Amino acid sequence: MASTVVDRNNPVAGHIISTTIGGKDGEHKQTVSYMAERVVGTGSFGIVFQARCLETGETVAIKKVLQDKRFKNRELQLMRLMDHPNVISLKHCFFSTTTKNELFLNLVMDYVPESLHKVLKHYSDARQAIPLIYVKLYMYQIFKGLAYIHNVHRVTHRDLKPQNILVDPLTHQVKLCDFGSAKVLPLFPGESAVDQLVEIIKVLGTPTREEIRCMNPEYTDFQFPQIKAHPWHKLSVASPELVKRVIPDHMKWLFGLNFAGT
Structure with a gap:
């Protein structure tokens, strides 16, 4: 592009x-x-x-x-x-x-000619309720779009409203738009990659030198705080298996960043 x-x-x-x-x-x-x-x-x-x-x-x-x-x-x-x-x-x-x-x-x-705002206004002006089938169809697609930006890219829209939800009047396909206020939110809080990594270590424990070498050989000699892993059964999460899979992936991604000199 x-x-x-x-x-x-x-x-x-x-x-x-x-x-x-x-x-x-x-x-x-x-x-x-x-x-x-x-x-x-x-x-x-x-x-x-x-x-x-x-x-x-x-x-x-x-x-x-x-x-x-x-x-x-x-x-x-x-x-x-x-x-x-x-x-x-x-x-x-x-x-x-x-x-x-x-x-x-x-x-x-x-180009999508209509927005959810216009659709709702049309039914409001006609003093009619929007058909339930459209409510279900639109909400299903909105949730699919949100699940994609949240789970795949960790993006929050931060300005989701009917004006920013486009609707094709012929196919009834819905598209989220206007990402001017959107932002990628880290899986763990922190002002920097180092802060996020420390928060992950508090859960998983400090990785071994061999694990660090596999993720990024440049940081084999980097000094990390020695912390024991937090017992998984004490974590209040809805899907511990999902967390076990996602957190190590995020740690591996952080190790790919150049933070050793920060």
Whole structure:
């Protein structure tokens, strides 16, 4: 997924946006053009507009947010990880500048015409209850999407509301969107990888030198506090077998980080 800086103004109906994608690792480079059609959302984050790809005719949603050049965009980093039918997909991204030399990040995503907010408002205005089958169908998909971002990527959305739950009116497929406030939360509390590792050691006990060597040979001589493992039967957890499997995996991941000098 490549990104190219292009000069452009605010999106208005009929405005054409051109960018280049591809070109990495021998990938074919191609120019893609989008025609802005209408604004579908605004907020403190920026603006979302509906656009049409001139090459393919595909309708997409483009989220344009002001980018601080000093920092990476967390939403972009998280969306690059997501791959689930109930989570909005990132097609590609590009940067654009204005005449004021402001840098904007443009996220090109699936276009879904409705939101749960609009669906609920439709039934409310008609003074009707939303059909129970739709309630079940939407909730099932919402939970599937949340389970995916929580369990696979340890991401919390932190701004889940009807406006951020998209609904396809034809297929009734639901997609979670707007990860601008989302954040990866560690399995264990701590300000750093070292803090998290110490918390894990309090549960599993200090790993042996052989175990450390298997996880990361660079830390074989690193001095860890000698702590005995906590008895599993004393842990108040719903699924101890799951915890036994997940915690060692997280410890192995932490050992892959370069924290020895911190």
